[in-house]
Amino acid sequence: MKHGRKYRNEQLNNSKHFLLLPSNSSHRRNSQSDLFNELQSLHLYVVLVVPTMRQFLQSPSQSPAASPQPQTGVSTRLPHPIAAASATTAFSLLLFLVVCFRKITRKRTTPESDSKPPHRFSYSVLRRATDSFSPTRRLGQGGSGSVFSGTIPHTRQDVAVKLMDSGSLQSEREFQNELFLASKLDSSLVVSVLGFSSDPKRRRMVLVYEFMSNGNLQDALLKRKCPELMEWTKRFSIAVDVAKGLRYLHGLDPPLIHGDVKPSNVLLDGGFAAKIADFGLARLKSENQVVIDIDDVPKKEELESNGGCDYGSVVEETESVTTAGFDDLNVGVDQSPVDLAKGPVSPETSVTPPSPVSPEGNLEEGGKQRVNKDWWWRQDSGVKDYVMEWIGNEIGNDRPIGTTASGSTSETVGKVKKKRKNKRRLEWWVSMDEEKNAKKSSKERKRPAREWWKEEYCDELAKKKKKKDKKQPKGMSFDDNDDNWWSRDEELYAESKKKIKKRSRSKSWGSVSSIDWWLDGMRRNGSHDSGEIPKSGAMSSTPSMRGTVCYVAPEYGDGGDPSEKWDVYSFGIFLLVLIAGRRPLEVTNSPLSEFQRANLLSWARHLARSGKLVDLVDKSIQSLDQEQAILCITVALVCLQKVPSRRPSMKEVVGMLTGELEPPKLPRELSTSAKSRFPFKSQTNVR
Numbered sequence: 001m002k003h004g005r006k007y008r009n010e011q012l013n014n015s016k017h018f019l020l021l022p023s024n025s026s027h028r029r030n031s032q033s034d035l036f037n038e039l040q041s042l043h044l045y046v047v048l049v050v051p052t053m054r055q056f057l058q059s060p061s062q063s064p065a066a067s068p069q070p071q072t073g074v075s076t077r078l079p080h081p082i083a084a085a086s087a088t089t090a091f092s093l094l095l096f097l098v099v100c101f102r103k104i105t106r107k108r109t110t111p112e113s114d115s116k117p118p119h120r121f122s123y124s125v126l127r128r129a130t131d132s133f134s135p136t137r138r139l140g141q142g143g144s145g146s147v148f149s150g151t152i153p154h155t156r157q158d159v160a161v162k163l164m165d166s167g168s169l170q171s172e173r174e175f176q177n178e179l180f181l182a183s184k185l186d187s188s189l190v191v192s193v194l195g196f197s198s199d200p201k202r203r204r205m206v207l208v209y210e211f212m213s214n215g216n217l218q219d220a221l222l223k224r225k226c227p228e229l230m231e232w233t234k235r236f237s238i239a240v241d242v243a244k245g246l247r248y249l250h251g252l253d254p255p256l257i258h259g260d261v262k263p264s265n266v267l268l269d270g271g272f273a274a275k276i277a278d279f280g281l282a283r284l285k286s287e288n289q290v291v292i293d294i295d296d297v298p299k300k301e302e303l304e305s306n307g308g309c310d311y312g313s314v315v316e317e318t319e320s321v322t323t324a325g326f327d328d329l330n331v332g333v334d335q336s337p338v339d340l341a342k343g344p345v346s347p348e349t350s351v352t353p354p355s356p357v358s359p360e361g362n363l364e365e366g367g368k369q370r371v372n373k374d375w376w377w378r379q380d381s382g383v384k385d386y387v388m389e390w391i392g393n394e395i396g397n398d399r400p401i402g403t404t405a406s407g408s409t410s411e412t413v414g415k416v417k418k419k420r421k422n423k424r425r426l427e428w429w430v431s432m433d434e435e436k437n438a439k440k441s442s443k444e445r446k447r448p449a450r451e452w453w454k455e456e457y458c459d460e461l462a463k464k465k466k467k468k469d470k471k472q473p474k475g476m477s478f479d480d481n482d483d484n485w486w487s488r489d490e491e492l493y494a495e496s497k498k499k500i501k502k503r504s505r506s507k508s509w510g511s512v513s514s515i516d517w518w519l520d521g522m523r524r525n526g527s528h529d530s531g532e533i534p535k536s537g538a539m540s541s542t543p544s545m546r547g548t549v550c551y552v553a554p555e556y557g558d559g560g561d562p563s564e565k566w567d568v569y570s571f572g573i574f575l576l577v578l579i580a581g582r583r584p585l586e587v588t589n590s591p592l593s594e595f596q597r598a599n600l601l602s603w604a605r606h607l608a609r610s611g612k613l614v615d616l617v618d619k620s621i622q623s624l625d626q627e628q629a630i631l632c633i634t635v636a637l638v639c640l641q642k643v644p645s646r647r648p649s650m651k652e653v654v655g656m657l658t659g660e661l662e663p664p665k666l667p668r669e670l671s672t673s674a675k676s677r678f679p680f681k682s683q684t685n686v687r
């Protein structure tokens with residue numbers, strides 16, 4: 001009996017070893033726990049049922065009524081317990097094998113990923129779910145539409161329903177982008193798109209998301225809507241969740257750059273777990289950005305003859321290119337997110353799905369490689385259907401598929417007329433405002449993000465600074481609220497900027513890009529984050545750049561390729577905001593000396609230099625773990641280095657936050673001894 005129990009235990013132990021082997025993915029972990037549950041019941045069965053069975057099997061031999069046993073000394077009962085034990089063991093083993101087999105076969109029949117493709121809802125279902133988009137169900141208003149809470153009638157599932165503004169290019173882009181990415185994203189760290197509804201004729205676009213009951217972090221934290229966030233542990237776990245979410249996005253193949261990391265794009269579920277939302281501006285980092293090939297780009301005269309339209313000049317190149325300067329060519333105005341010759345282009349991700357003729361990654365003439373194409377073909381058919389339907393509606397059957405710009409000069413007048421007609425059909429898609437902005441943005445986009453920031457929010461201060469500058473001898477820094485004291489990073493930044501410029505010039509079409517840069521003229525005016533800056537400080541988003549001011553990396557808009565380091569920078573600001581419990585910029589009417597405090601980043605750097613990082617921490621936080629808080633601020637400052645290459649990857653950030661990696665050291669410029677390396681500065685800094 002003892003032996004039998006030992007054997008059973010061994011068996012269970014062995015099974016545990018077996019089960020622990022494939023523990024590298026979350027869904028496997030889930031099925032493992034299911035399996036353990038089944039095994040537990042199996043164990044119960046073995047413990048409870050087997051002894052009864054054994055008793056039953058042994059009972060004839062133990063019955064006094066049975067034929068008397070001869071007293072031979074050799075127990076004739078011996079075969080019965082052995083038989084019973086082997087029977088139960090065999091039975092248990094069989095049961096165990098059945099359970100395992102069921103698990104394995106079930107796993108094999110499920111798709112590779114647990115993610116469900118977005119479901120196509122009928123508009124009426126969503127209308128019913130939200131009580132006809134009742135104002136009482138409104139969760140919030142974004143730059144491209146309103147979000148309502150709802151319950152799907154049949155499944156009783158709670159959802160958030162985003163009714164996109166119709167006829168707006170921004171909404172259209174966000175809608176497409178979210179759908180494009182929905183089936184690619186499969187993580188509990190990201191808000192899932194559960195479905196959509198679209199009716200291009202009525203210009204109705206609706207997205208259905210999983211419902212996050214505690215809303216966005218911006219409101220929860222900065223409007224103090226959730227007192228729970230005064231607990232340090234909650235804040236720290238939000239920091240880790242978001243870092244992990246970004247690590248997940250950057251770890252995709254190709255990596256996905258969110259492009260707009262900020263508290264209002266982080267949503268909280270009932271247990272305050274944080275998830276990243278809003279992929280309207282996300283871009284897939286690809287070596288194969290959609291670019292205009294120099295040979296295919298129509299000359300200005302050609303464009304004019306086409307009524308300013310370029311039909312199908314978008315091709316892919318192996319080299320990624322920068323995005324500035326596209327506007328100079330005045331092309332792409334009517335290019336919907338569809339490369340007319342080749343199929344749909346995700347406007348933000350800049351991924352052109354392959355031509356149906358060549359779904360595989362073939363090399364094209366001139367060594368241009370088609371890559372990333374199978375990704376499109378692997379997309380859920382629902383999404384593809386939607387995009388195809390969209391193409392059908394927008395382009396119509398009369399568009400000559402496969403027409404290239406190079407061929408456009410030889411086209412008949414009739415075809416050109418058709419194109420003009422098509423252009424008119426697409427006109428709703430590009431609003432007057434956007435055209436205006438696009439022209440305006442050609443000048444604006446050449447300016448770096450920092451200048452924007454200064455101009456919009458610190459105009460007055462900049463003037464004062466100039467005045468002061470004149471008084472100062474050359475080469476000296478003038479006050480303690482400037483960032484010049486971290487000159488090393490600044491110098492490196494200038495160098496890297498030069499390199500980027502050089503690189504973009506050397507590329508054949510380095511300054512030309514996909515439709516998306518052209519479209520940058522329009523921004524998210526009136527977006528949720530306009531509340532980030534007090535009214536006196538104007539709006540939160542710049543009109544010519546994507547992302548949100550203060551959160552946007554300084555190199556953003558310089559013409560460099562999209563990089564994960566953009567998100568790392570934004571995460572740095574996000575982390576400071578989370579720890580300090582305040583906005584990144586709080587412009588007040590206070591004197592100039594207060595400016596440093598107004599700018600959270602500048603203030604954090606100042607505190608780092610004076611060794612008082614803890615002063616940055618939100619005073620209302622309860623049960624503060626000071627060490628963890630300082631770690632977070634240090635990580636943030638490391639992420640906020642101007643030179644992108646000096647910033648850590650999100651993988652490293654997660655490692656540092658979770659203690660898997662060494663805690664970071666403050667950049668040299670920010671260490672307490674930094675002052676001594678700038679003797680003159682330290683004198684001026686003393687006030």
Ligand SMILES: Nc1ncnc2c1ncn2[C@@H]1O[C@H](COP(=O)(O)OP(=O)(O)OP(=O)(O)O)[C@@H](O)[C@H]1O
Pocket residue numbers: 139140141142143144145146147160162191209210211212213215216264265267277278524526527528529
């Ligand atoms: N899945 C969701 N669950 C719960 N609330 C949500 C959900 N999605 C959005 N919301 C709420 O609706 C608000 C508006 O969301 P939306 O994504 O449209 O705008 P935003 O991200 O705040 O602004 P913008 O799109 O201009 O950046 C959010 O701030 C949030 O409070």
